Amino acid sequence: MSDMTTELMPAADLLPGFSDPGADARGVFRAMLEAISYPGRVVPLPMALAAPEPLNATVAAVLLAMADLDTPVWLAPEYATASVRQYLAFHCGCPLVETRGHAAFAVVTPEDDLSGLGIGTAENPEKSAMVIVPVPWLGRGSELQLTGPGIQDETDISVPALSAALLDGFARNGATFPQGLDLVLAAPERLICLPRTTTVRRA
């Protein structure tokens, strides 16, 4: 049960969360598992969801399914609006942290460079941040060539607006493995995951 005091704030624009919390959270978990197991595969979001502006439905669904009282979440200032904060406080009860190095889940802009995010420790590389990047759309294409575990030969994807700084940041995973960052590219109704084992080449 989340903190009562946060729930008693004025909540005129508070949106409902999952319509069937158990089944929907399992559905999102399953979709992410598939996306992480097959890097580059475009996995559809298994349900419709009204997300608080400016988040898209996929970002909101991933946070609803994954974030709870024990998962610090960091939001880029662009996304940390009053309605988003209220939505997460009400539905997830997750602490919103100011320092992104403390985050288990971080929502960063596609222009960001991934610096300062937690990559885990040598003993516990799994304690790294999962980085959620909202993008306007994504699909198969030839912009980015992916290779690595879970990919037969090569997968090509097309994602607009991913900056060179972000891709360079992701490439640093190669130097720190097994520590590193895992990316979720979240378009409004679908997602692609790029785990730290994936190598991305720009065409």
Next chain:
Amino acid sequence: MGDQTARRRWMGILARIPGAELEAALDRLNNRPRYDLLRGPEIGLAMVRGRAGGDGQRFNLGEMTLTRCSLRLAEGGIVGHGYVTGRDRHRAELAAFCDALMQAPDFHDRLETALIAPAERAQREAKARVEADVATSKVDFFTMVRGDSA
């Protein structure tokens, strides 16, 4: 802050009103507003804490089942929360609906006189009865101070 105290009072009363009484009071309202569910009704656990003697160290007494519901009135967007003990989902929903209506100027006074005030009286009387009953068996423990140090 005065608003919160008032709301705490009626939420506490609503949490103790039986579902049938909530239903009956809401049935008597004409033009009952529509609402959308925000969360639940869902059943969960809450840890109940106590203090030995009322002012000692805090300790966990045990977990209890409770059901909560949050909803929003379709017009005006007022959000109501209901928390009730036990597993009665419908009752939690009704309590949340009443909480929302108590915040709506059109319904506040009607619901206060028809439901909240009478229930408060009934709950206070029931509590007084139990306390009077228990008071007859009250034992005050005390320790005699020995005069060693005198």
